[in-house]
Amino acid sequence: MFTNKDNSDSNSKFVQTVLGKINPSDVGPTTTHEHILIDFVCMFNPPSEASERFKAFQPVTMENLGWVRYDHFRNQDNLLLADENVAVEELLLFKGHGGRSIIDATTIGIGRDPYALSRIARLTGINIIMGAGYYVDSVHPHNMDKKNINDIADEITNEIKIGVGDTGIKCGIIGEIGCSWPLTKNEHKVLEASAIAQSQTGASILIHPGRNEKSPFEIIKILSEAGADLSRVVMGHIERTIQDHDTLLELAKLGTYLEYDLFGWESSYYPLSHLDMVSDGARIDFIQFLINNGYSERIVTGQDVFCKSRLAKYGGHGYHHIMENMIPRMREKNISEPDIHNLIIKNPTEILTIKTN
Numbered sequence: 001m002f003t004n005k006d007n008s009d010s011n012s013k014f015v016q017t018v019l020g021k022i023n024p025s026d027v028g029p030t031t032t033h034e035h036i037l038i039d040f041v042c043m044f045n046p047p048s049e050a051s052e053r054f055k056a057f058q059p060v061t062m063e064n065l066g067w068v069r070y071d072h073f074r075n076q077d078n079l080l081l082a083d084e085n086v087a088v089e090e091l092l093l094f095k096g097h098g099g100r101s102i103i104d105a106t107t108i109g110i111g112r113d114p115y116a117l118s119r120i121a122r123l124t125g126i127n128i129i130m131g132a133g134y135y136v137d138s139v140h141p142h143n144m145d146k147k148n149i150n151d152i153a154d155e156i157t158n159e160i161k162i163g164v165g166d167t168g169i170k171c172g173i174i175g176e177i178g179c180s181w182p183l184t185k186n187e188h189k190v191l192e193a194s195a196i197a198q199s200q201t202g203a204s205i206l207i208h209p210g211r212n213e214k215s216p217f218e219i220i221k222i223l224s225e226a227g228a229d230l231s232r233v234v235m236g237h238i239e240r241t242i243q244d245h246d247t248l249l250e251l252a253k254l255g256t257y258l259e260y261d262l263f264g265w266e267s268s269y270y271p272l273s274h275l276d277m278v279s280d281g282a283r284i285d286f287i288q289f290l291i292n293n294g295y296s297e298r299i300v301t302g303q304d305v306f307c308k309s310r311l312a313k314y315g316g317h318g319y320h321h322i323m324e325n326m327i328p329r330m331r332e333k334n335i336s337e338p339d340i341h342n343l344i345i346k347n348p349t350e351i352l353t354i355k356t357n
């Protein structure tokens, strides 16, 4: 089977998709944090009561959808996105609404699937950029304690320069790199290794911070001390991590991209944190606040689709929610066209552009 075909041979600036290099000018409207296929059953947290457990192990249906949506993590079937045909249908909705590129942030431990991603990319014509490296400690491989920082850095570099395993299919970004709160020893190693791999490849780093407002600051300190280029680091899940304006500005000053990547997830209950999950309206208000403070060129957006109940097929908002609903809503809330262009096209393109000499 054909794997990697490079469309632009000796380009010094390129974006690396699962089907090979493309020109940065072909990136277009992008969502920077999604999971096209994912095995997220590691997050399954079934209730203890018998009748609730019955629902926890049922397939997702119209009958249980309301129960599932209140807490995505209490139904096992909900946490597995494994059907390529469904993925194609969902990505075609994104394409139909003008989307062109998507970062699949599924890293080691949650079912990253290079061959399937390349099949889906061919069938849809969407540019899929695959992530390198490791998700959170709880899904690290058993031999993680034995790996040192340089071993891990070489693994990440190889996933970008040579390909994942023996597939020949290359990653185009480092991450999402999983960090828990408190950060574990092995997660600390992966962060330092990511900084080294960044200097070896020129790729950006996408971070999944721990669920605590101190986590992004701790991560940035570690990355910075390990020599990372913070202007090419994307701090994900900002809306569920920092909701205080002063703290947000303190973080913005450190120079990473800030990713509002949970658009569409609106719930009265967020089971994993002391913070509430915010609404889409609040997300746009946070973005407006950052733009007003001069950070238009530092913000990106996504939906972080990771479960069935967030797909259009199962009554969710899908991968096209930002394109279909949020861009018009941003306009209504007086975010300017140049700022929307930065969020949706310019900033993602810069994040994904790998420069070689």
Ligand SMILES: [Zn+2]
Residues within 6 Å of the ligand: 176, 208, 236, 237
């Ligand atoms: Zn994440």
